[in-house]
Amino acid sequence: xxxxxxxxxxxxxxxxxxxxxxxxxxxxxxxxxxxxxxxxxxxxxxxxxxxxxxxxxxxxxxxxxxxxxxxxxxxxxxxxxxxxxxxxxxxxxxxxxxxxxxxxxxxxxxxxxxxxxxxxxxxxxxxxxxxxxxxxxxxxxxxxxxxxxxx
Amino acid sequence: xxxxxxxxxxxxxxxxxxxxxxxxxxxxxxxxxxxxxxxxxxxxxxxxxxxxxxxxxxxxxxxxxxxxxxxxxxxxxxxxxxxxxxxxxxxxxxxxxxxxxxxxxxxxxxxxxxxxxxxxxxxxxxxxxxxxxxxxxxxxxxxxxxx
Numbered sequence: 001x002x003x004x005x006x007x008x009x010x011x012x013x014x015x016x017x018x019x020x021x022x023x024x025x026x027x028x029x030x031x032x033x034x035x036x037x038x039x040x041x042x043x044x045x046x047x048x049x050x051x052x053x054x055x056x057x058x059x060x061x062x063x064x065x066x067x068x069x070x071x072x073x074x075x076x077x078x079x080x081x082x083x084x085x086x087x088x089x090x091x092x093x094x095x096x097x098x099x100x101x102x103x104x105x106x107x108x109x110x111x112x113x114x115x116x117x118x119x120x121x122x123x124x125x126x127x128x129x130x131x132x133x134x135x136x137x138x139x140x141x142x143x144x145x146x147x148x149x150x151x
Numbered sequence: 152x153x154x155x156x157x158x159x160x161x162x163x164x165x166x167x168x169x170x171x172x173x174x175x176x177x178x179x180x181x182x183x184x185x186x187x188x189x190x191x192x193x194x195x196x197x198x199x200x201x202x203x204x205x206x207x208x209x210x211x212x213x214x215x216x217x218x219x220x221x222x223x224x225x226x227x228x229x230x231x232x233x234x235x236x237x238x239x240x241x242x243x244x245x246x247x248x249x250x251x252x253x254x255x256x257x258x259x260x261x262x263x264x265x266x267x268x269x270x271x272x273x274x275x276x277x278x279x280x281x282x283x284x285x286x287x288x289x290x291x292x293x294x295x296x297x298x
Contacts, residue, residue, distance in 0.1 A: 062185070062187060062189075087181075089179075089181035089182070090181075090185070091181075091185075091275075091278070091279070092185035092186050092187035092188060092192075093187070093188045094188065095275070097181060097279060099181065099283075108279040108280070108282075108283055109279075110275040110276070110278075110279050112275070117274065117275040117276050117279070118276070119244075119245070119276040119279050119280045119283070122244075122245075122279070122280040122283040122284065123242075123280065123283060123284040123287070127244075127245040127280065128245065129244075129245050129246065129274065129276040129277075129280075130276070131274055131275070131276055132274075132275075
């Protein structure tokens with residue numbers, strides 16, 4: 001579904017109930033969705049570029065594997081709009097990191113080809129590792145989705 | 152000859168633009184400590200025993216910048232971060248994975264390396280958690296502009 005059709009086909013975006021419950025008016029919501037989708041597209045573009053040459057401290061480019069990049073792009077495609085978008089970086093081993101830092105959450109996901117790993121609340125007494133969850137598109141594994149901060 | 156680095160000593164990490172950030176700007180932490188496959192998951196630091204003044208650390212940074220530029224690399228040295236060996240060795244992932252700090256004097260007596268301690272098979276989450284934690288141990292920043 002295109003962004004435009006999502007904006008106009010979703011009745012929740014134009015109902016009087018939104019205003020009655022104190023939500024922003026339709027134009028504000030539409031603008032928010034556009035900004036969110038635009039940032040997603042930017043992230044996907046950055047990931048695409050990383051296949052060829054991701055930055056590295058010593059100026060020797062770090063390769064990101066195409067399979068990891070494709071999986072990361074699929075992840076962003078299906079990430080629900082009520083979740084914060086991550087920062088993205090190469091992990092130095094051919095895979096990608098998605099990082100949510102305070103105040104926008106506190107977790108790190110590593111994206112391999114068709115596989116997700118996530119550490120929630122790293123470095124705290126509540127740290128939790130969710131290892132090796134298969135992800136081929138469609139739905140983000142529930143355990144991982146639950147750890148991704150709401151916006 | 153490699154020496155044992157005591158816990159109480161300090162180590163410093165050089166900062167290079169553009170990959171790690173920019174002078175006076177925010178750092179790109181995932182690039183400051185990446186632990187790349189190509190470098191066998193090791194990151195270089197300056198052992199302050201052999202570079203006691205921050206000016207000594209910057210002198211080594213300027214020299215590395217000059218050397219890298221001679222090799223055609225785009226890099227600008229802009230300062231260093233300092234932390235304690237004890238703090239780095241004390242980092243633990245949820246499953247107990249940790250770093251080691253070793254003296255590797257092949258590039259001079261001041262040269263040391265941080266790497267994963269290979270006492271177990273590290274998972275992706277172990278590595279991500281260790282990388283996320285190490286930045287908290289290098290908060291003392293000294294900016295520099297090479298002459």
